Amino acid sequence: MSLQTKYLLSESQMPKFWYNIQADLPAAAPAVLHPGTMQPVGPGDLAPLFPMALIMQEVSTEREIEIPEPVRDVYRAWRPAPLYRAHRLERALGTPAKIFYKYEGVSPAGSHKPNTAVAQAFYNHDAGIRRLTTETGAGQWGTALSYAGALFGLHVDVYQVRVSFDQKPYRRAVMETYGARCVASPSNETVYGRSVLAKTPNHPGSLGIAISEAVEMAVQREDTKYALGSVLNHVLLHQTIIGLEAMEQMQMADAWPDVVVACAGGGSNFAGIAFPFMGQALRGGQKSRIVAVEPAACPSLTRGRYAYDFGDTGRMTPLSKMHTLGSQFTPPSFHAGGLRYHGMAPLVSHCKQLGLLEAVAYNQVECFEAGVLFARNEGIVPAPEANHAVKGAIEEALRCKREGKGETILFNLSGHGHFDMVAYQKYFAGELSDEQYDEKELAMALAGLPSVPETA
Amino acid sequence: MSLQTKYLLSESQMPKFWYNIQADLPAAAPAVLHPGTMQPVGPGDLAPLFPMALIMQEVSTEREIEIPEPVRDVYRAWRPAPLYRAHRLERALGTPAKIFYKYEGVSPAGSHKPNTAVAQAFYNHDAGIRRLTTETGAGQWGTALSYAGALFGLHVDVYQVRVSFDQKPYRRAVMETYGARCVASPSNETVYGRSVLAKTPNHPGSLGIAISEAVEMAVQREDTKYALGSVLNHVLLHQTIIGLEAMEQMQMADAWPDVVVACAGGGSNFAGIAFPFMGQALRGGQKSRIVAVEPAACPSLTRGRYAYDFGDTGRMTPLSKMHTLGSQFTPPSFHAGGLRYHGMAPLVSHCKQLGLLEAVAYNQVECFEAGVLFARNEGIVPAPEANHAVKGAIEEALRCKREGKGETILFNLSGHGHFDMVAYQKYFAGELSDEQYDEKELAMALAGLPSVPETA
Numbered sequence: 010m011s012l013q014t015k016y017l018l019s020e021s022q023m024p025k026f027w028y029n030i031q032a033d034l035p036a037a038a039p040a041v042l043h044p045g046t047m048q049p050v051g052p053g054d055l056a057p058l059f060p061m062a063l064i065m066q067e068v069s070t071e072r073e074i075e076i077p078e079p080v081r082d083v084y085r086a087w088r089p090a091p092l093y094r095a096h097r098l099e100r101a102l103g104t105p106a107k108i109f110y111k112y113e114g115v116s117p118a119g120s121h122k123p124n125t126a127v128a129q130a131f132y133n134h135d136a137g138i139r140r141l142t143t144e145t146g147a148g149q150w151g152t153a154l155s156y157a158g159a160l161f162g163l164h165v166d167v168y169q170v171r172v173s174f175d176q177k178p179y180r181r182a183v184m185e186t187y188g189a190r191c192v193a194s195p196s197n198e199t200v201y202g203r204s205v206l207a208k209t210p211n212h213p214g215s216l217g218i219a220i221s222e223a224v225e226m227a228v229q230r231e232d233t234k235y236a237l238g239s240v241l242n243h244v245l246l247h248q249t250i251i252g253l254e255a256m257e258q259m260q261m262a263d264a265w266p267d268v269v270v271a272c273a274g275g276g277s278n279f280a281g282i283a284f285p286f287m288g289q290a291l292r293g294g295q296k297s298r299i300v301a302v303e304p305a306a307c308p309s310l311t312r313g314r315y316a317y318d319f320g321d322t323g324r325m326t327p328l329s330k331m332h333t334l335g336s337q338f339t340p341p342s343f344h345a346g347g348l349r350y351h352g353m354a355p356l357v358s359h360c361k362q363l364g365l366l367e368a369v370a371y372n373q374v375e376c377f378e379a380g381v382l383f384a385r386n387e388g389i390v391p392a393p394e395a396n397h398a399v400k401g402a403i404e405e406a407l408r409c410k411r412e413g414k415g416e417t418i419l420f421n422l423s424g425h426g427h428f429d430m431v432a433y434q435k436y437f438a439g440e441l442s443d444e445q446y447d448e449k450e451l452a453m454a455l456a457g458l459p460s461v462p463e464t465a
Numbered sequence: 466m467s468l469q470t471k472y473l474l475s476e477s478q479m480p481k482f483w484y485n486i487q488a489d490l491p492a493a494a495p496a497v498l499h500p501g502t503m504q505p506v507g508p509g510d511l512a513p514l515f516p517m518a519l520i521m522q523e524v525s526t527e528r529e530i531e532i533p534e535p536v537r538d539v540y541r542a543w544r545p546a547p548l549y550r551a552h553r554l555e556r557a558l559g560t561p562a563k564i565f566y567k568y569e570g571v572s573p574a575g576s577h578k579p580n581t582a583v584a585q586a587f588y589n590h591d592a593g594i595r596r597l598t599t600e601t602g603a604g605q606w607g608t609a610l611s612y613a614g615a616l617f618g619l620h621v622d623v624y625q626v627r628v629s630f631d632q633k634p635y636r637r638a639v640m641e642t643y644g645a646r647c648v649a650s651p652s653n654e655t656v657y658g659r660s661v662l663a664k665t666p667n668h669p670g671s672l673g674i675a676i677s678e679a680v681e682m683a684v685q686r687e688d689t690k691y692a693l694g695s696v697l698n699h700v701l702l703h704q705t706i707i708g709l710e711a712m713e714q715m716q717m718a719d720a721w722p723d724v725v726v727a728c729a730g731g732g733s734n735f736a737g738i739a740f741p742f743m744g745q746a747l748r749g750g751q752k753s754r755i756v757a758v759e760p761a762a763c764p765s766l767t768r769g770r771y772a773y774d775f776g777d778t779g780r781m782t783p784l785s786k787m788h789t790l791g792s793q794f795t796p797p798s799f800h801a802g803g804l805r806y807h808g809m810a811p812l813v814s815h816c817k818q819l820g821l822l823e824a825v826a827y828n829q830v831e832c833f834e835a836g837v838l839f840a841r842n843e844g845i846v847p848a849p850e851a852n853h854a855v856k857g858a859i860e861e862a863l864r865c866k867r868e869g870k871g872e873t874i875l876f877n878l879s880g881h882g883h884f885d886m887v888a889y890q891k892y893f894a895g896e897l898s899d900e901q902y903d904e905k906e907l908a909m910a911l912a913g914l915p916s917v918p919e920t921a
Contacts, residue, residue: 015541015542017475017476019475020471086469086471086844097616156844159842178887179886179890180886182893183846183883183889186836186886187844187846188841381642384615384642384643385615388542388573388616388643389573390573390643427883427884430634430638433635433639433641433642437641
């Protein structure tokens, strides 16, 4: 009958620094390019979008970057987050493996996203910024930034992919409860939004389009900046508090992961738990296998090309070298909205190129099946995104069973599924299928990748 | 910029006993009556419904009742729950009062309900029971019992009020994810349900009808018992862990509440936080004012009669002396579904008669207004039920402001509102109104109260 064991740090054990993997990589990641000149960007080029403190974090090679006290003050509302040993899941699987999971659903927004939202809101507030623009798909990120904006007195404009805006009004209601303004994207508020609507009046929207709109709005106003919920180096940096805490908690449990598993969309929750463990190994410490799990319907790491590409559909952002399906690729509409992005974080992509991580892809239905098994044994209903991590961890545990190995598995349960029960409802009604992308569309999107001078 | 201060107990500080207020009351609560004989029930009369361990708790006068280790083992998945000081809310109100709140939304079900669901599932499992039946309105209780059932290997049948079953499919999806079976009530599965449907084929259902159905199903099978989420003494007992923890945490904060506030529907979260403080005063310790906040649309404590009544609409349950609007009263359909019950827990009612607590009633819209103010300052979106507690606490804080008093206020934030965002959406759209009950209907329901012999 014994359940999860919970490993909880005291507040005084909460990390005081984020971990920057750029300090430990054997080779620097390729430069980010200006979309106009195709030359490496300097800090000044990014100043219309981000406050200087975040730009400096983007390019920093310092190993430890201090978490400002006001950010730690907010973190303490829910951090340190618990780490659990999944005794019951292990028994249900009949595996000799030990399964641990870090649970980020305890934040007020229900996911790991506030780890960076709070930091970004702080640095913007500190720089005198009064308004933030951002994009959101299903709404996890928009919720987190709305929460952080409320706490630091910043107005937040969220451009939400229209299909989610229409189909998931309760997520929007959370953002509005925190005082944010939600706009269905494509909208009539931006030049780019109007250009999309002119061609396709009923366009359902996409993350790439919403990013273009949010960026366009941010550059127009002196008091307004843009905030991104994943992909960028500083976002990944802020998420490393997940892995740093998990390392201390694994030590409390007198265990160390043979394998670390996380889902990967833009890459932030993956990097959050994985980078500190990768860094430990890079500095000569104990090595863990690192596994990124992505959706088979949007498989940037396993099927994308490692190439320079835009972060948005409107081709307004700088170009980064990353695993990409092409910025003109529209992923099919499966339920893990947080994983529906054409590119992978440049730092994660770079680590993949360096052989520091593995990637696998799973289909939607098998991931929900894993999530239900998890919920019935561990009591927590995971978000559809997190179901990919659950599936990845279960597959590792079943491998251990076949091989008779008592390995230690650690995965990141990045958020709860309370806002996603419509997807579970469809799963139980047998209405969920494994959405597939169109091979031809992928080929076209890849053929349309921007050409970049060799010197870059 | 300083936020909430969080007061967190270590696991070893989690209470090992529930607190039973029956040990400290100056007079015993009136007996519970058998619906057939109108004579006081004995333990044997309740045996078809509950396992003997729970029946003994129902009538116990022991002050401390040990929490079994397997129950504490499950509690540790989320307990001890945090207590916060609401610095930002205080500043927003400009009050000299100190506001503290205990947060029960950290449980896997998002509310305080698992505190008793887990205990009830344990005692039933321990007695060899294999199946539980229960009712649920909005779904908080059904979710909690489904969760507990999954962990103890019990099958759970949930009779859910039809209007919620139809309108809130995501709550049902949570219960199904935990493996429970959800049935819209009134249903064709029971004699009583069929009798209701025969008269009114499209009956929207009510909590009282769903209880009748769940009770009917439980008494028919040897391996099946019934579980109730509020009202009964043993349910209130299990919830006292809230107040016991809060007492330790207030001491950590070097403060003591001048006033303790909680919302009251059936009475379980209210008793959970209030009874330990009331007991302290009854034993000669420091005295706190105790305030129960109920919805103006279902005001059993402030407008009901203190009389013997049935717990269900079908008149199958034993009769308890309580503040009641009449078991035939149908409350209007406001959004705090957990507060839509015609009666108040007999022990809470008894304490009201003894002058140990005050009661106030607030309307729906002003409660949502309070909830939104709370969310923007404290970062947590409360459940509609909990908004009543927030409103009550804010009113106390504003009174302190008028009177220039630096009192200490403690309230119970019994759950988060993640499953209730439709209600917030309507609030922002201006579509929420203050539902009123029909005075004539109330008069009729009160006139229809059962007549009970004077000897009872």
